[in-house]
Amino acid sequence: MTTIERPRYRAVGEREPRLEGLHKVTGRSVYAADVQLPGMLHARLVLSPHPHARITALDTEAALGHPGVVAVVTADDLARAARDGSNPARGASNRADALFADREVVFAGQPVAAVLGESYAAAEEGAELVHVEYEMLPAVLDMEAAMEPDSPLARSPVSDIDHTEEDAHVTIDVRSEEAEGRATNIASHVSFERGDLDEGFARADFTVERSYRAALVHQGYIEPHATVAAYDAATGEVSVWTSTQGQFHVRDTLMRLFKLPETKLRVVGCELGGGFGGKMIQSATVATACALVAERPVKLVFTRREDLLAATPTPGSVVRLRSGITSEGDLTALEATVIYDAGAFPGAPAAVGSLLISSFYRWPNLRTDGYEVLTNHVSVGAIRAPGIHNITHALEQQIDAMARGVGLDPADVRLRNAARTGDLMASGKPFPSIGMAETIEAAAAHPIWTRRDAARARSTETTKVGVGLAVSGWLGGLQPASCELMLNSDGTLNAVVGVMDISGVNTSFAQIVAEELAIPVESVSVNTGDTRTAPYAGIAAGSKTTITMGRALREAAIDVREQMFAIAADQLEANPADMVLAEGEVQVAGSPDRALTFRRLAAITTGFGSLYTPIVGKGAISARVQAPGFTAQLAELEVDTVSGNITLTRWATVQDAGYAINPLSVEGQMEGGTGMGIGIGLSEEYLYDDEGHLRNAGLLDYRMPTAADTPDIDSVIVEVPSEEGPYGARGVGEPSITAGGAAIANAIHDALGVRVAEMPATPERVLRALGRLAD
């Protein structure tokens, strides 16, 4: 690989093992499900067996009579949870507010009630005794049919739509129009237009028109949703230990739903066993409502089945594309229809998916329509780069097909048409600094790509080898961030942040503080406070944690440094501007013997009768410029043309990290996202029956790839600096998931000469594409 000259620093840019890693691998981390409180009750959920029905009767008497059952909480009981007697579930338009189905169930698996028991078994047995009568309503299960004007409605009309899920991950200026009065299943529609489509297609030497499908998939975090909530009736205090990517988001939601003053509300974000966009809030609302009603601590831990049925997986889609290219390789026109199946509540990323499918390449003429459609499938949420693996699977197969159609190298066509810094997105807003072209160049130079002919030559009669390339990216989110940094009496530093560490960010934060204060990483402790002890932080989502909180930490460290310099200058009778840092000391530049150690600075700022103020740094930033990350991925695979099985033999993930503050951690994100992309590409899929029941609500038949299914991943970091990220860093968490499914699909085509237009590419779909299996 080409070696890119990196800026040299002392602590950032080094490969640091994760600070909390040892706790995790030795089983000492405390997760929400580990929390035990005296007098704690266990909650078990009653789930709707029907995708769409009216609740005509709900009888809790038998459950309440069961030994060990303490209470049953339903939608009607929520008014007892809210401090002002209002009912948060009444007419709830978004999933987070709809704790329990309120008279109407809108997906199979929707929580209808929670049973609280003195033991888990008592609660579970009680849950089976809750008697619910349903009157069936027509279930809307096909997203395209749901768009027809005469389609039955997936749910009764509601008013406002909450966009928190979407905003958590990406900041875009476009806001889709929302259908008036909800008399249709189309929850939102967005469109982009540029140039003249007819003219564009007239100029094309080759056009491709295809339709692509992607399945509804789960984020696949190891730890299911879990919360322990406690209510102290004497003081009115509510404490919540929960598994979330955003403890302040949980706090704000609980405050809003239950009208709790934030002085009485403490949310503790526990160590997180994975989130990937799916861990915003699910169990915390229900557990808190139960604790408020029962006035006892309550633990709610989803089973795996419940997490698959009733959490917020990420949407399936249909993408229809028509596009044209000249024989020189210039893209001329794109006509796109992007449809996401939002499930029963709005929250699908139609706006960003439509924006990015229109903006990655320089289309002189385009028309894109994006739709978010309500159905009676489980309601959806985010995943890494939500919605983008769907559109990438379509767009990158389309680019591949066009390049082959005019006999050009697919990498060259991508590079020729790739968006550059300053190019206008379809929204009219310019791209900030991006490294899409540099990322493609690095992939095109990778041996998997340059030696693909040799790989293909390994093919036999029944084993076909192919290599595929796909490119994608993600804009990332923006949110203010703040932190504190305090000098300890031994000269070390404690940082307090309120953002959840889902990806090793605390380690990167320690590196940043160590860098700015010229001390070893071990001299910095980064602590995740709760919502009453930490300054405000956004959700750990949208690939924005390092680029926002990292900047805040850098500011806090500079603040500490300036305070140290002022005090040291006063003590050493020198000018603050002449102070320098060296080896845990503040020195007068050029006179290393005139120095104060950090330890001494701590002593003279904290001791009895001290004349100086304690050294406490503050970092608070507002983020204005996104730091988009692009990825190019190369899949080499073998297709067994008898069984349809696919074996991935080699893989490379190239990604622009801007500047890798901790390359070890960046590679971890690249490998993790790639693994998820492989699962989406090969085997993961929600399978519903014709009546709308999920048929694979378990990890045996919802197939995530194992280590044996995942090849060694060559992670290649490209560094094109961003404008605002610390040291030029970009968001790295999300881009890696986007391109895997498309790279696999293109490799399958390379191997077989046929396209598998539906993702995942299961053996059965491969055999059907080959014509070996009749429909």
Place this chain on the structure above:
Amino acid sequence: MRHFDYARPTSLAEAVRTLRSLGEGARPLGGGTDLLVQVKEGHLRPAALVSLAGIAELDGVGLAGDGSLRVGARATMQEVADHAAVRERFSALADGAAVVGSYQTRNAATIGGNVCNAAPSADTSPPLVALSARAQIAGVGGEREIAVEELWSGPGRTTLEPGEIVTAFVVPTPPPGSGSHYERHTPRKVMDIAVVGVSTQLTIDGGVVAAARIALGAVAPTVIRAVRAERSLIGRAVSGEVAAEAGRIAASEATPIDDVRGTVAFRRYLVEKMTSASVLRSAERALG
């Protein structure tokens, strides 16, 4: 998980008495890798579980004096898969035991549990059928022995009477010139369950097939034999064409259903291709 009672007898006689007295709602517990998951997920609601962990009579894998193989019901998948004689002479059984779950699963899962759960997709069941294994059963009225395929009456259902426990499987010595094989189709490389499983045993004498057994998994309510496909091989030299013909016949003998793991068409297709491949593989082993 709901409440259930738990017993841990220390002898076979006590286990039989305990199961008998607890009646229909009681289930024997082997490694628990399947049963406990089903109980936790609410698919099974036994009133009591009777652990077989304390019963030494159910242990062990070994050859008898006549060369037949005895596999105790409590033998773990890993013990079976690693056993030198099983690998060498009863290869299909080693093939099947080696692909169940993960290492952790195989170290806990027992062959008795795998077979008695009566899943048509169980990985050791087709090999036991192909190898003409017999199940030894202890009950209140004494002991009995049946062909292993007579153990199942449907998916998840056995012909065992309340109080009866399978104590061991006895596999006769394959005649000289025999080879056996098991293979399954799964979407994932590991940690998966058979969409289709095929096991074959061939005995080749004087260049032609003298005996053949073909067992199909996950394509009928129980593991079944493809008897007509077996017959098509007798007296013929194994070739690609002969194997392919057996595959086509086997596909017509399968009665698969559409489910979350595969469609009828896909399963029939797999039976054809996999039977053909397995016949060739067993022939190779027979001659090897």
